[in-house]
Amino acid sequence: MISLRAVSKSYPSLIGRRVPAVDGVSLDVNAGEVVGIAGPNGAGKSTIIAMLLGFLRPTSGEVTVGGMAPRAYVERHGVAYLPELMSLVKSWRVDHALRRLAVLAGVPASRVSQEVARVVAHLEIGEHVKKRIKALSKGNFQRVGLAQALLCEHDVVVFDEPTHGLDPVWTQRFRGLVDALRAPGRSMLVASHNLDELERVCDRVAILDRGRLQRVVTVRGPAAGDGAVPARAYRLRVAGDAQAALAAFPGAVVAGEHEIDVPPTDVAGLNAGLAQLIAGGVQVTALAPRESALEAAFHAAVGAGGRGRAD
Amino acid sequence: MRGRITAYLRFQLADFLLMRAALPATLVVFLAYMTLASAPANVDWSARSGGARMLTQLFQAVAGAFIVLGSFLGVARLVTDDRSNGYFRFLFSKPVSVVRFYAQQWVLHGVGLVAIAGLLGLWLEARTAAIPVGAAMTMMALTWILVGGVGFALSAATNYDALLLVIAYVASSVLQGIKGAPDSLMAPWLREVTKLTLPVHKLDYIRAQLYTGGDLPWPATLHVVAYGMTGFAAAIVLLRRTSLAR
Numbered sequence: 427m428i429s430l431r432a433v434s435k436s437y438p439s440l441i442g443r444r445v446p447a448v449d450g451v452s453l454d455v456n457a458g459e460v461v462g463i464a465g466p467n468g469a470g471k472s473t474i475i476a477m478l479l480g481f482l483r484p485t486s487g488e489v490t491v492g493g494m495a496p497r498a499y500v501e502r503h504g505v506a507y508l509p510e511l512m513s514l515v516k517s518w519r520v521d522h523a524l525r526r527l528a529v530l531a532g533v534p535a536s537r538v539s540q541e542v543a544r545v546v547a548h549l550e551i552g553e554h555v556k557k558r559i560k561a562l563s564k565g566n567f568q569r570v571g572l573a574q575a576l577l578c579e580h581d582v583v584v585f586d587e588p589t590h591g592l593d594p595v596w597t598q599r600f601r602g603l604v605d606a607l608r609a610p611g612r613s614m615l616v617a618s619h620n621l622d623e624l625e626r627v628c629d630r631v632a633i634l635d636r637g638r639l640q641r642v643v644t645v646r647g648p649a650a651g652d653g654a655v656p657a658r659a660y661r662l663r664v665a666g667d668a669q670a671a672l673a674a675f676p677g678a679v680v681a682g683e684h685e686i687d688v689p690p691t692d693v694a695g696l697n698a699g700l701a702q703l704i705a706g707g708v709q710v711t712a713l714a715p716r717e718s719a720l721e722a723a724f725h726a727a728v729g730a731g732g733r734g735r736a737d
Numbered sequence: 738m739r740g741r742i743t744a745y746l747r748f749q750l751a752d753f754l755l756m757r758a759a760l761p762a763t764l765v766v767f768l769a770y771m772t773l774a775s776a777p778a779n780v781d782w783s784a785r786s787g788g789a790r791m792l793t794q795l796f797q798a799v800a801g802a803f804i805v806l807g808s809f810l811g812v813a814r815l816v817t818d819d820r821s822n823g824y825f826r827f828l829f830s831k832p833v834s835v836v837r838f839y840a841q842q843w844v845l846h847g848v849g850l851v852a853i854a855g856l857l858g859l860w861l862e863a864r865t866a867a868i869p870v871g872a873a874m875t876m877m878a879l880t881w882i883l884v885g886g887v888g889f890a891l892s893a894a895t896n897y898d899a900l901l902l903v904i905a906y907v908a909s910s911v912l913q914g915i916k917g918a919p920d921s922l923m924a925p926w927l928r929e930v931t932k933l934t935l936p937v938h939k940l941d942y943i944r945a946q947l948y949t950g951g952d953l954p955w956p957a958t959l960h961v962v963a964y965g966m967t968g969f970a971a972a973i974v975l976l977r978r979t980s981l982a983r
Contacts, residue, residue: 479830481982497835502739504832513823529744530831574827584830 427582427613428455428478433487435473435637447473449637450487455613457581460604462624462645463617464724465634471617472510474634475586478615479505491582503582504531506575506607510586510617512567516560520551520570523559524577531578545573564591572603583607583614589623601626625720633727640727643720659716660688660696665709674699674706687716742833742841749842753811753849761806762853765799769861782866792865797948799861800873803854808880809906811846812888813899815839816976821896825981836976843889843969847881872947879961880940886965886972887935893975896983909934936960 430453436444448470455461463471476482477489480497491499499505514523524542533541546552549569554562562570568591575583585604589597604627607614618624624631629646632639661681664671668680677689688699703710717725772795782788816839819825829835854877858870887905891898912931916923917938923931939957946954 476982479826481825481829482980500830501832501834505830507826507830509823509826509830511823511826514827515822515824526745526748527827527831529741529748530828530833532739532741532832535741535744575830 427457427492428453428615429488429490430454430474430478431488431490433474433477433484433489435470435477435482436485444485446637448477448484451634451637451639452487453632453639453642455615457613458608458610459630460608460614460616460628462628462631463615463634464619464621464624464631464720466619466728468636469634470637471634472586473637475509475584475615475617479507479584499582504578504580506578506580506583508568508571508575508585508588510590512571514559514570516558518559519555520557520559520562521546521555523570524555524574527574528577531574533577541577545576548576549573565593565596568592569596572600581612583612584617585615586617588616588618589620597623621718621720621724625718631720631723633724635728641723643723645720657690657692657695658719658722659690661712661714661716662686662688662710663712664703665711670706670708671703674702674708684711739832742837745833745838746841746845749845750849753842753846757810757846758807758849758853761803761810762857764806765803765857766860768802769795769799769857769864773864789866792868793948795865796858796861796868796873799857800854800876803857804873804877804880805884807850807853807877808884809888809899809902811850811881812843812885812892813902814892815842815846815889815898816892816972817896817898820981820983829981835981836973839889839893839976840973843885843972847878847885850881851877869948869950872944875947875953876940876944879943879958879965882965882969883935883937883940883961884965886968888968889972890968890975893972893979905935906937909937913938936964 430451433448433451434446435448436446439445451470451474453461453474463474465471473482477484478491478496480495480500489496491505492503494502518526521542524545525538528538528541529535546555549572551566551569551573554566554570559567559570568588572585572588575585589600592600601623604614604616616624616628621631625645629644631643631645633641633643662671662675662678663685665684668682668684668686671686672678672680675686675688675691678686681687688696691699700710700713776791780788780791782792814821819828825835828838851874855870855874858868858873862868862870884902884906888898888902891901891905895901909931912923912927912934913936915921916928916931936957939961942957943954943961946952
């Protein structure tokens with residue numbers, strides 16, 4: 427559905443050199459799939475999205491959506507899009523803005539009120555519909571942005587930093603919203619700093635750094651590691667003194683009174699260590715990976731600290 | 738599902754009236770009202786002597802102010818506003834043609850300005866005596882085509898369209914004034930450059946003809962229309978071929 431082939435985008439700098447924002451990225455988002463884009467600040471996430479909506483033209487390479495040039499596709503079918511840089515006329519009232527955008531989205535005149543009421547109820551912004559855009563908090567404005575994206579059913583959904591500004595309750599609800607939007611013919615792209623968010627909602631996550639695609643991690647489905655689980659670091663919590671648990675895991679360090687950090691180990695090593703602990707009478711109260719597979723892949727691709735923030 | 742761009746016209750009309758037409762209309766009504774209020778109570782506006790001369794001056798001042806101000810405010814930041822404020826991300830993720838959206842808005846602003854010019858003329862006429870309302874509407878239309886067409890192209894091309902449009906208009910007037918002077922010493926190359934500037938002098942000529950009851954001078958009119966529509970066409974090409982995001 428969405429296809430990027432060796433796509434590059436560069437901008438001229440003040441001294442005439444071209445500065446690459448996206449460099450040779452190839453990526454496919456198939457129908458029925460939710461693909462995430464992760465990367466530090468300036469990695470090129472929003473530039474890729476701008477190109478696949480036809481807001482920017484690639485310097486080289488090809489972007490197609492539904493087999494068409496992006497702008498042609500958007501003008502014919504529309505895209506459910508929540509931009510990272512949300513901006514609406516500040517003097518508009520929320521309901522007025524939604525009505526306008528519903529008309530542009532192609533909602534028939536007889537259904538505009540109904541569709542606006544539906545998204546207002548869905549995003550629970552009823553108490554804000556008479557407010558002007560400028561009076562909204564960041565989180566409520568973000569929900570208005572989500573509401574306008576959902577005014578119509580589209581085959582392409584693009585969310586850029588969708589949970590930015592949302593409170594924890596709505597951050598959780600967003601996951602349900604993405605799940606509800608999943609459909610066999612629909613392609614969804616979610617760009618975010620938030621790796622945990624991406625891991626929860628996406629099938630695959632493309633990791634970008636400095637405009638280049640570093641790797642694509644499958645986080646859901648048959649290829650998501652149901653077989654061999656890669657070596658991971660773990661945090662282990664025990665009932666007694668943490669020192670007692672160190673012997674079972676070579677290289678482990680005490681992380682707290684009842685906690686140790688286990689260095690990266692495979693499943694066999696982990697189970698052997700746990701068996702030794704339990705056989706020695708130590709009670710294990712909790713065990714969790716110190717980072718998810720996606721976080722591990724991200725840090726491997728971008729570097730432990732990353733160049734930017736990766737929450 | 739296709740976007741309902743024609744249905745969106747009513748929102749564009751409301752924006753036009755509120756954001757672009759209200760200021761010049763209010764200003765000229767205020768100017769006209771103050772002038773009328775300060776005139777002697779028993780003035781005969783149709784009299785050949787003082788009343789008619791005063792009305793002609795008032796009409797030309799009011800019409801001139803509305804036509805020029807309306808044209809500039811009507812086209813300033815037409816595309817730029819949506820682009821620089823980022824509104825385009827919401828507007829053009831919907832199934833609508835960017836070209837059609839702005840072309841519709843441009844036509845609406847032109848028609849709206851001509852209609853308001855007509856209404857203001859009729860209002861003034863009702864308060865005074867016969868004035869060339871049709872001529873003022875024609876001048877509004879021609880000025881819109883010229884200034885609006887060039888302004889549209891500038892707005893599609895750059896974020897500094899309003900400033901550049903004012904500079905282009907003033908520079909054209911100055912250069913054409915110097916070129917047209919009887920003893921002009923303008924260098925030949927500058928004469929050639931002046932030929933490329935906005936034909937503001939043609940507008941002046943057409944206005945002089947129309948306001949004195951003459952016929953529309955077609956060659957000058959076609960020159961103005963061709964220049965303005967070239968600007969309009971350039972805007973369409975720019976919208977089609979350049980990126981919305983900068």
